[in-house]
Amino acid sequence: MSVLASNLPDLSSSVSPSLMFQQPFRDSQQVPMRAQISVYGALIQGTAPEEAFGGSDGAKSIWENALRSSAERLHAEPKKIIIDTDPGIDDAMAIFLALRSPEVEVIGLTTIYGNVYTTLATRNALHLLEVAGRTDIPVAEGSHVTVTFHLSIVSAFAWKEVWFDSLWLLFSKDNLVLMDMVSTHGAASFMILREKGTKLRIADFVHGADGLGNQNFDPPKGKPIEQSAAAFLVEQAKLHPGKVTVVALGPLTNIALAIELDPEFCKNIRQIVLLGGAFSVNGNVNPASEANIFGDPEAADIVFTCGADILAVGINVTHQVVLTDAERNKLIQSNGKFAQYLCKILEVYFSYHQEVYSMGGVYLHDPTALLAAVNPSLLTYTEGAVRVQTTGITRGLTLLYNNQKRFGEVTEWTDKPTIKVAVTVDAPTVVKLLMERLMES
Structure with missing residues (x-):
């Protein structure tokens, strides 16, 4: 798929978001405010x-x-949610917010690389649950590599009968290397498979080396469950058909692997609410791409086209929601346990936004996506098929086809399922809910 990213309107443009897309709508089950x-x-x-x-x-x-x-x-009854997360300062805010929201029941966390590597994401998820006093919630560790790597390994060996005597994954600076002893029809051979394009982009420069504001908290006492994140997602969707919402706050690798693992996953899941994409605006990794989609574009394209009920919250929306210095001061003065914890880790996040965006506040990416799962009527949406560019300088670009024009030829969007894409958000209410719930004692 070849797509040119040109003339992307700036977020500060005076053009109304409702004019960029089809007429936006609120969730059909919600009554106007x-x-x-x-x-x-x-x-x-x-x-x-x-x-x-x-x-x-x-x-x-x-x-x-x-x-x-x-x-x-x-x-x-509360909506059952699983948070797929790469904690992350704003992930911590979203997790705490979920635990303070009576509308939802957090039945698990799954971890993924993004703000930090997956191993550290798992450690941070366990730590945050200990801080919250919710060690009853299971944590399933997710993929350490992009979906491209997984699928390339499968396709490399699909044409012959093989079994593995031993298998190692070696992580080098620029590539992931698969080394294995393969027995093929009785003849042993040594194979090295080098997969390009799987270098991970880790945003520790935004969240600190430890992902939590360089606080270097003590290691958590808890451990992740034995199941992989993808297996856990598939199992929970089967146990609670039509009742589990996945809130994906990082790259979509785990979700794509769950789809590959179980063809019925998209039917069993209630909804996927994901933070990702830069619809009609520049990205935050480069002019074309938003960080979560850029982290694994192939996985994102699998998810967007899988046919599940999907609600995408992009940075065109989350950049409308800001926690200001004044609001941070209110958190500092609060007696709330979560507010006090977040004040310890927020300094790095505020410094990054000041340096990069010259702003006295921080964007509330993850909390906004989380609240879209809690109360979809806080946002308005358009609908259409979304595809992701997987190669070239626009790798990670998300493009929405809004069905306003019928093309004379088959395109990469033809007959693809539609998803909801957030267009506007009630930013004051999002910030108000965040503040109220995090400041609770």
Whole structure:
């Protein structure tokens, strides 16, 4: 697939996001916020619902639906979520936020490289759960390499019957090297497979060498479970068909491997809410690519085209949500356990944003994506097929086909399943929810 990235509008452009895409919509099951506010106001003030809405039958119907929806949410069981994470300072914020959100039940963490290497991501995930007092939540360690590497190994040996006498993965600075003793039809041979394009991009310059603000916390007492992240995802989706939402905060390798492992995974899962992409704006790795998609473009393309219910939250949205210095000071003054912990690790993150973006605050990437899973109505969305560029200078570019034009020939987007892509966000409410929940004692 060859795609040119040109004339990408700047995020600060005055062009309305709703004009960049099709008309955005809110989650079909959510009632408009104004309607809910009017309903609650009417109930509090003792006003009849039809009067609160101007007396029309249609307004009365809106009131009834809003009341029913509110009652259902009040009594609904929490949404089961698995957070696929590469902690990461803003990952820590998102994990704590999830644990403080009664709307969701965190049933597991899976780890992936991104902000740090996978081994350190696992250590940090276990550490954060200890801080939260939630060591009952299992942590499954994820892939140490991109999906390209896994699939290349499979295709390399698919044409002959082989079995492995021994297998080592050696990590060098520039490449991942697979060395194995292979027996083929009784004749032993030694093979070295060198796979290009699998060098990992690690963002420790953003989050600190330890991923948590260079605080060098003591090692956690807990251990990850024996299952791989992909196997854990597949198992949980089977145990709770249609009920598990995966919140993916890093590169999408683990999700792609789960899809490859079980063809029914996309049917069994409730939804995948992912942080990734730079829709209509420049990337944050280079002008074309956002970090999570750039981390494993092949995996991202597998996920975007798998047919699952997917909600993508890109940096075109998360760059609208900022935690300011003033709000950080409120966290410092708070007695909340999570707020106090985050204040220890935030300095590195603030310094990075000051140096790179010249701003007195930080972007709330991961918390925004997490809250999209908690309450989708905080954002608006467009819908279309998304493909990912996997080669060339635009590697990692995400391109949405919004179905506004019917092309005369078959394209790489033809007949691909559509996903929801976030367009706008209620940024003040996202920040307010984050602050309130993290400042709870």
